[in-house]
Amino acid sequence: MPEALPQAELVHACPGRSRLRITSRRGDPVFFASLATGLSTFQGVRKVEVNPLTGSVLIHHDVPLEGIAKAAEEVRLFALATAGAGPSLTAMQALPLDMRMMAALGFGALALLQAGRGQVLPQAATLAWYAATLSGILINSAGDAPGDGGGDGE
Structure with missing residues (x-):
């Protein structure tokens, strides 16, 4: 049985910049280093900053976050939590x-x-x-x- 993916919560998003929080892996520098390396290889991701102490992941990107989240789930990095997440990314970006x-x-x-x-x-x-x-x-x-x-x- 495959291990459950860590759940990433969208904390903030604006065009080209999104912050996620993965509280279940907070304090795990090895996980966040591998996450930064993995996300950096995705097309459209310019820069990734992680903070293992807070469980924060800041992604600077040129493509929609939904595509990055889908790719991250496919390679088993994390799953973006959607239930009860408030307004969609598209709605937030359109404000x-x-x-x-x-x-x-x-x-x-x-x-x-x-x-x-x-x-x-x-x-x-x-x-x-x-x-x-x-x-x-x-x-x-x-x-x-x-x-x-x-x-x-x-």
Whole structure:
């Protein structure tokens, strides 16, 4: 009877970079060295970093992780756990990242922090203004966010 494959859990994935955790083999440097060597031979894998102490495997890749996981299972390195893993890789990779909205959220959080410290004027108010402007909450009559250079200057 063949030995059961170690189960790898997807911890984080973004295009070209995925982190797996294999907790059942945590603390096994021989396993992780052989895993790094094996994964490095796969087409589309640029770099593999392992940490036996934490059971972490970081894969830099040019191909979808699903293909790498399938190949790893075929050569009996590990099996990627899928049950209850949350959103699929495709769904996670498709999430839009709006940098303007991220900046607005950051300024909003800083505004709350400053207000909590009692630094309302000018610190919290200025940060809140920046957050509102970036998020599009503050719109002038021409339909442009203040200070974004739009409109005809009237």
